Amino acid sequence: MTEKGLLRLRGAFGWLAALLCLCAALGLADSFLYSFRTGPNTFAILPGGTEHLSGPLPPEAADAASMRVTVDHPGVRLVMTTQSQGFWFGNRIWQAEVKAAPDAAPGTAAIVLRDPNADEKAPVQAFFIQVFPDQAALDAASGSYIRRLSGLQPLVAAAFCLGGAILAGCCVFLTSRRLEALWIRQGKAVVYMTKKTPDGLLISFGLGTNHGLSTGATVAVADESGLPVATASVVRCDAADASALVADKGTAALGNIVSRLSPPA
Secondary structure, eight states, rough: OHHHHHHHHHHHHHHHHHHHHHHHHHHHHHHHHHHHOOOTTTEEOOOOOOOEEEOOOOTTTTSSSGEEEEEEEEEEEEEEEEEEOOOSSSOEEEEEEEOOOOOSSSEEEEEEEEOSSSSSTTTOOOEEEEEOHHHHHHHOOOOOHHHHHHHHOOOHHHHHHHHHHHHHHHHHHHHHHHHHHHHTTTTOOEEEEEEEETTEEEEEEOOOGTTTOTTTEEEEEEEESOOOOEEEEEEEEEEOOOOEESSOOOHHTTTTTOOOOEOOO
């Protein structure tokens, strides 16, 4: 592939990576807004489906099975599965499954859990389970724009976009490697660092003694379009890279950004 073709391909992959990163960020924002709208204790479920719940176990409760549970929907039931120790504070956590019967009618079920030793005025743990007749109805009622449009969970969509962005970024890297190899064969290299000095603009680039350069050599500096903008004199030269001082004091004073460098023909 030619230099122009590689440049266009790298640019396309770069824009694609940026677009996918933006989509991933929008997916995360949509997920956050969806959680904010629905609240942490509201869940959607289909007939025959299962949802996992958990919460703190009151200190007075002997175990998770001793919690008093009320459910106001005949097609929904809660089954305690286990209890565990909290990760951060060491408090006990109950874990349960909410199951909707295959013939559960659409509607909202309120699940209330109480300390077995507390009175009716004591604080409770309440969860709301929204039963939908089918997947299409569940997606249409979702507070997530992404789920309403595509049927995907916003976090899943964000993960796909992020994975695509990483893949596109790898393509940018591989294309850049091919481009740099092509430039090396042509005696060109990207200027990877510029530094203002009292003597002018010092530039560093990826050509060295292995590519026929030596201290004192004169090289031409070009912009991204290939138009020569200045000349530079090599002041340091290693095997794979070198530094040169831009001879044009006007160019150095302006601090022009140069994109690649080549020895003059």
